Amino acid sequence: MRYLCLIYDDESKWGTMPKEQAEAMMGEYFAFTEGIKKSGHYVGGEALQPTQTATTVRVRNGKISSTDGPFAETKEQLGGYYLINAKDLNDAIQIASKIPSSRIGSIEVRPIQEFN
Amino acid sequence: MSVRESIDEIYRSDSRRVLATLIRLLGDFDRAEEALHDAFIAAIDAWPTGGIPANPRAWLVSTGRFKAIDKLRRAARFDAARADIAAQIESIAPPPDDIDEAAVEDDRLRLIFTCCHPALQPDARIALTLREVCGLATEEIARAFLSPAPTIAQRIVRAKGKIRDARIPYQVPAREELADRLDAVLHVVYLVFNEGYSASSGASIVRHDLCDEAIRLGRLLVELLPEPEAMGLLALMLLHDARRRARTNADGDLLLLDEQDRSLWNREQIKAGLDLVERALYSRRFGPYTLQAAIAAVHAEAAEASNTDWRQIVGIYDVLIRVEPSPVAELNRAVAIAMRDEPSAGLTIIDAILTRGDLLTYAPAHAARADLCRRLGRNPEAAAAYRRAIELTRQEPERRFFEKRLSQL
Numbered sequence: 001m002r003y004l005c006l007i008y009d010d011e012s013k014w015g016t017m018p019k020e021q022a023e024a025m026m027g028e029y030f031a032f033t034e035g036i037k038k039s040g041h042y043v044g045g046e047a048l049q050p051t052q053t054a055t056t057v058r059v060r061n062g063k064i065s066s067t068d069g070p071f072a073e074t075k076e077q078l079g080g081y082y083l084i085n086a087k088d089l090n091d092a093i094q095i096a097s098k099i100p101s102s103r104i105g106s107i108e109v110r111p112i113q114e115f116n
Numbered sequence: 117m118s119v120r121e122s123i124d125e126i127y128r129s130d131s132r133r134v135l136a137t138l139i140r141l142l143g144d145f146d147r148a149e150e151a152l153h154d155a156f157i158a159a160i161d162a163w164p165t166g167g168i169p170a171n172p173r174a175w176l177v178s179t180g181r182f183k184a185i186d187k188l189r190r191a192a193r194f195d196a197a198r199a200d201i202a203a204q205i206e207s208i209a210p211p212p213d214d215i216d217e218a219a220v221e222d223d224r225l226r227l228i229f230t231c232c233h234p235a236l237q238p239d240a241r242i243a244l245t246l247r248e249v250c251g252l253a254t255e256e257i258a259r260a261f262l263s264p265a266p267t268i269a270q271r272i273v274r275a276k277g278k279i280r281d282a283r284i285p286y287q288v289p290a291r292e293e294l295a296d297r298l299d300a301v302l303h304v305v306y307l308v309f310n311e312g313y314s315a316s317s318g319a320s321i322v323r324h325d326l327c328d329e330a331i332r333l334g335r336l337l338v339e340l341l342p343e344p345e346a347m348g349l350l351a352l353m354l355l356h357d358a359r360r361r362a363r364t365n366a367d368g369d370l371l372l373l374d375e376q377d378r379s380l381w382n383r384e385q386i387k388a389g390l391d392l393v394e395r396a397l398y399s400r401r402f403g404p405y406t407l408q409a410a411i412a413a414v415h416a417e418a419a420e421a422s423n424t425d426w427r428q429i430v431g432i433y434d435v436l437i438r439v440e441p442s443p444v445a446e447l448n449r450a451v452a453i454a455m456r457d458e459p460s461a462g463l464t465i466i467d468a469i470l471t472r473g474d475l476l477t478y479a480p481a482h483a484a485r486a487d488l489c490r491r492l493g494r495n496p497e498a499a500a501a502y503r504r505a506i507e508l509t510r511q512e513p514e515r516r517f518f519e520k521r522l523s524q525l
Binding site (some may be wrong): 001086089090091093096109111 | 118186233235281282284285289461
């Protein structure tokens with residue numbers, strides 16, 4: 001079964017983190033990604049640019065409106081994701097708990113809706 | 117005993133075991149419940165003439181499984197996906213001719229761990245456990261928690277939906293997860309007991325049915341998984357529940373430990389509780405439940421309130437606060453220190469807790485402060501604290517108790 005692991009953390013922390021710490025974190029991410037590729041869990045995954053680059057799009061009465069930024073002000077922002085293949089939720093939780101950001105932010109684990 | 121009476125008896129003793137196995141075989145809670153129902157209907161039909169089978173439980177499991185597959189096959193005429201499910205069930209679960217005990221016990225543990233899975237909402241874990249593991253009707257759970265039945269029903273439906281859709285596995289957790297997951301299970305049992313022992317609101321302080329269910333769950337856990345903390349929790353519940361008959365007077369008013377007629381305490385239950393505490397402590401792997409049980413044990417061992425070994429109780433609270441720091445444990449330790457030394461020593465600690473902003477809306481904290489002020493002859497302060505406790509409590513008997521104390525100042 002496929003699960004999307006949405007990575008939420010305080011993106012301002014990344015900017016204020018000492019260089020060595022940020023590099024160590026990136027190293028951990030590479031190692032983690034390699035690990036789940038080897039174990040066969042990996043389907044896809046990307047990191048996102050900060051929310052200041054985000055645009056929110058809506059269509060109302062046929063008119064496109066686009067506004068700056070994400071629509072909600074929250075302490076933690078969506079910063080990236082992994083799409084994984086896991087046996088069940090326990091398996092998915094195990095994988096999510098190894099995503100480096102789980103220690104500073106949080107990971108939302110969502111089962112993918114399969115349409116037959 | 118008539119066949120019908122035997123069937124009722126088997127339903128009471130074994131229906132949860134049969135359900136636990138059917139969930140594993142059929143892979144779905146709702147389908148398993150329906151199969152359980154169908155199996156008992158078939159038993160009522162077949163057993164009076166054909167006789168009760170040698171292994172009724174195995175008969176019920178295999179009949180339930182057969183009925184479920186049959187239903188899926190018939191539905192498959194309209195929905196091809198159902199045929200796949202039926203075929204899948206047949207392939208993964210060959211007919212269980214004889215179900216061995218160990219497999220059945222494993223299924224019961226699977227059911228408990230699944231109902232108490234941390235990915236489910238805490239309220240839903242409680243409702244689902246009472247419904248599926250204890251077999252309580254939705255209406256009974258609603259009455260026990262003073263919630264509308266549709267609210268409880270919805271909680272259960274949502275939880276089952278999440279188990280199915282997010283694929284929460286029907287498993288006993290692996291060794292490395294077991295400690296954390298067992299904590300979640302014990303917490304559910306503890307909350308059920310607490311709600312029964314000290315109902316958070318309402319006219320009656322104790323709901324014995326919930327206490328009984330929690331103790332039954334505790335026994336089941338100790339039987340299936342004799343971990344020290346499971347023993348500690350069962351001991352804690354047994355020792356508290358042993359005071360059941362002495363806790364309130366004829367008018368339903370609350371009596372404190374030092375006012376209780378200790379001859380009304382259930383000695384047999386105390387003995388069972390003390391044995392469990394000892395076993396749990398002996399393991400050296402005990403935690404907060406065992407420590408709380410050890411405190412209850414010290415009380416249980418005192419023939420009279422004046423013989424209570426407060427020195428030992430303070431000592432256990434010291435360990436408890438180290439293992440699991442909490443303002444409520446600090447409050448209780450303060451009361452024990454007041455008993456061991458003098459009221460002012462306890463009052464200083466309670467004031468420090470309140471000053472740093474903890475327990476400000478916790479009625480027992482103000483009641484404890486009131487009692488210590490009263491004993492020190494500081495009546496205006498005691499009165500103010502009792503009034504605050506009266507404002508905060510949602511329990512009718514507790515409110516009456518505080519008002520009585522206030523009027524006696």
